Amino acid sequence: MSGAPVAPQHESVETGAAARHLDLLLVPPRARAGWRVLPARVAAMCVVELQKLRHDRTELYTRAVQPALWLVVFGETFTRIKAIPTGGTPYIDYLAPGIIAQSAMFIAIFYGIMIIWERDAGILTKLLVTPTPRSALIAGKAFAAGVKALLQAVVVIVIAALLGVAMTWNPLRLLGVAVAVVLGSAFFSCLSISIAGIVLTRDRLMGIGQAITMPLFFASNALYPVAVMPGWLQAVSRINPLSYQVDALRGLLLGTASHLALDFAVLAGAAVAGIAVASSLLGRLAR
Template sequence: MHSGWAVLPSRVAAMCTVELQKLRHDRTELYTRAIQPALWLLIFGETFTRIGAIPTGNVPYLDFLAPGIIAQSAMFIAIFYGIQIIWERDAGVLSKLLVTPTPRAALVTGKAFAAGVKALIQAVVVILIAAALGVALTWNPLRLAGVVPVVVLGSAFFACLSMSIAGVVLTRDRLMGIGQAITMPLFFASNALYPIALMPGWLQAISRANPLSYEVDALRGLLIGTPAHLPLDFGVLGLAALAGIVCASALMGRLAR
């Protein structure tokens, strides 16, 4: 068991390398995934900035929205990551991986942080789009470095959530349906589009239990300098990612049966 856990760093690095190689050989996914956040910023952000329908204090609405769209884009990449696990099960790859000495948690962690790498690349694209639209983002290297663990941890949680669902439903069609059913509620029941204070009480409670809200809060604090709760945000995201890894690891065996 000890030797299995010893390969955890190399497993994570290998998974991340594979994802980077996929993007290097086929950049189409990167370009197509940039369309949706660009539309959110260009149409939704610009329109609501002009009409001033959502009060965001001294922060222009487009600036307020940009970190939320970064988090949304990262979540949309990660939430369907369980499909890859089911594909590997159908191709016979997963069963071979599970009989190796590598712990299931190492396999799940590697895939979760590989999703984080893809989401981080997407975040860079959205940041560049936001900057081109005039969003007043910080270029402080330390703050930008802080964005990396925020996006990676948030994406790792949602990837593990997807893998956990895959371990329950066991088929790609069911996972696609559930993934589509929960992504928009998770997005709208967060602070990505509007401040929590504007929500009705029941939605505020849901938003405060939603890890996406803490990811958005941290990104706003780091990128546009709004008041944030960074220790709490990092703590919640870290615990959520850890809980996701534990849950997905426990359900991984069901896919190999």
């Protein structure tokens, strides 16, 4: 037997643990891949939005006033006078999907104001120094706007049902409605964030947002068929993502002729492009 002292096993374990802790202090943790961060970021942002609505439901109620007025006043009036050709569909039924898309867009298009507020409060800088990719941050905010718009869409659908609008209650079609609302809202929120990255101030963003919302709305098929528009407006409508969102909602809710594959392809492509552009401008906004 050797008389040399043997180090206790627990001391070697503690030494190894201390070395690993020292390595963590000297070497920063490796950023996770974007595809792993994205679901967690999206879920976190959506939970934040739901918590905001849970603590203050007045925003949800007040935002329901304008869609209700469109349906009750505009929809009921034009249904009676039959001034807009809708192919045999009552005008209020034809209008309801357009108002759903409009109310969702109005929520999302001012989402850039929130990110400017986060910049002014120092929150955005803290988010950017984390290993989370910028695309994941933007996607989280974009789809959180979609969740918020989806709650608004539910309110509009309930109002439309109370007014006698003949809509489908097929669960698969309603799931498609939810996807269309979320994708459209994601694009318009990214458009707002991109504008925020260019103008940098809340006042300018508010002015531009107000300037583009109504043209986007009127240059779509939300109020009237594309066929009755003048030629130049038809061309604008074909590049307006809101037109494809309305077409998808109308086809899903009312069962009218639509181009669902094209509609969802355009909405998904617009959302991805919006996330890419907004992510590229996020650093400029934070400076």
